[in-house]
Amino acid sequence: MRRDDPGLWAQDIWRPPLEKYGSVTRLTVALYDAEGRLVCGPINRTSLFDLFGESEHDPGLFAECAARCRRGANAIVVTNRFALAALGTALVLNGDTVGAAVAGYRLSEFPQPMAIERLAREARLPQAPVWDAVRHETPASRSRITSDGELLKVLAETVLREHDRSREHVDLSARLQAANAAKDEFLAMVSHELRGPLNAILGWTRLLRTEHLTENARARALDTIERNAWTQTRLVEDLLDVSQIVAGQREVERQLLALAPIIDQAVANLSPSADAKQVRLDVQLQDDALVAGDSLQLQRIATNLIANAIKFTPPGGDIRVRLSRDDRHATLIVGDSGSGIRPEFLPHIFEPFRQQDASTTRVHGGIGLGLTIVRHLVVLHGGSIGAESAGIGRGATFTVVLPLAAGATDVEQRRPVAVIGRPVETTPLPRFSRGVHVLVVDDDRDAREVLHAVLQQAGAEVTTVASAREALASIDQARPDVLVSDIGLPDEDGYALVRQLRMRRAENGGRTPAVAVTAYAAAADRERAAASGYDRHLSKPIDARELIRAIESLITSKTMNL
DSSP states (O other): OOTTOTTTTOHHHHHHHHHHHHHHHTOEEEEEETTSOEEEEEESOOHHHHHHHSGGGOOSHHHHHHHHHHTTOOSOEEEEETTEEEEEEEEEETTEEEEEEEEEEEEOSOOOHHHHHHHHHHHTOOHHHHHHHHTTSOOOOHHHHHHHHHHHHHHHHHHHHHHHHHHHHHHHHHHHHHHHHHHHHHHHHHHHHHHHHHHHHHHHHHHHHHSOOOHHHHHHHHHHHHHHHHHHHHHHHHHHHHHHHHHTOOOOOOEEEEHHHHHHHHHHHHHHHHHHTTOEEEEEEOTTOEEEEOHHHHHHHHHHHHHHHHHHSOTTOEEEEEEEEOSSEEEEEEEESSSOOOTTTGGGTTSTTOOSOOSTTOSSOOOSOHHHHHHHHHHHTTOEEEEEOOSTTSOEEEEEEEEOOTTOSSOOOOOOOOOSSOOOOOSOOOOOSSOOEEEEEOSOHHHHHHHHHHHHHTTOEEEEESSHHHHHHHHHHSOOSEEEEOSOOSSSOHHHHHHHHHTSOGGGTTTOOEEEEESOOSHHHHHHHHHHTOSEEEESSOOHHHHHHHHHHHHHHHHHHO
């Protein structure tokens, strides 16, 4: 709660407790804000207050006491003139003085005639009514005045604390309601984004099963099915990335890298999409920017930003990609002439599950995770990211600043950068260079059958089983050249399977190369697979060519080590 909170001085909050205070102490109470304005009261007007309460008769004790309280005094303040006293306390909230509570008038001693004369003169009143009011009052001791002040202080602090707690509860409730609404909105978007590709996949699959399609229609069906399956894969990967971000499990495998080739690869991957939409990519990359980071994650940053720009730029628009450096930082700028960002949404642009247009009539798809992932990856690399837009229809610019690698001059070390987004493959699958026996372990029949078909087409002899127990029994009967196993298995999982295998002697299959093929695709899952004894970890949905290459590599390595 702040001092400018409009509900801070609500009458229904303050009046009931102050009325009780006034009835107990027989004092009039008033509240003043941090600027000295009367915001509540006077409450419980006494005859003594009524005598001096009108503005033309006010001796100023209440205002003077409030001013002293507002100057930061934490103790009880007593203002005493002409034997007439006002007592008060500062109203402090979260260390900030937000106002003052003042009570009076209390007769501190029975006044002398000269004091009554001066009081009447200052209040511009005849002496007779002043004498008449004063003689009905009983002077209070200093301890009684202090006690009344302490009671006022405790009362004010309690009201402030309870009001602050109530406001926190209201704010928390509002945030929870907003989060719940955002969750429902997000789930609706996820459902939409999943059902769209599923509709195309199932629709074409049913046509392939029931209709006699022409060769062109059959090719279009397969292309559509594969493209929409990869769309769903990217959606799942985004969700996995965000879950890792929330759990704090994303890490950077740092290596000295040149940024220009990484960004250039991202541009190359996305150029077909830009060309199809008739969007021009204007790319200028300074090629001597070296950073310490992860090539895949850095490419993900560039890819998401450029893909986002293509998505929101209309046909005929322009996208600018710039990479520059100074003595300490590399700067990547991705600007577009697209739909722009509303000023009120700009502060929320990197928040998860937030979209500028989440309505059912929105033009652009997606679930609002790409920029959240980008920001997190940038921060993991020690950098920063910002977004600018002049408003709707006026484009947007995203600026990423990354620290240069310490001491990097002419040294350049790069590892191959994987292509993000997989094109449709129409060439036949590669075949193994030699005879190979593969044991496939998966409790899902469909998964077993597709792996059997892929590996058999590549020239392998394939045995399939559904559990770890069956796998070990199969190895006892005929040792395979390679084990390909799922992780999620009944009774004993894939980790337990490979650990038991590694405990065997070499002649009993203990050194059999093993590939984990699983939907558990997080970095921690890869590390656990390696620690358990797997030589490779491939995530589902599996790329057939990647699996064949992995098996070929393991067989070649095993042969060389014999």
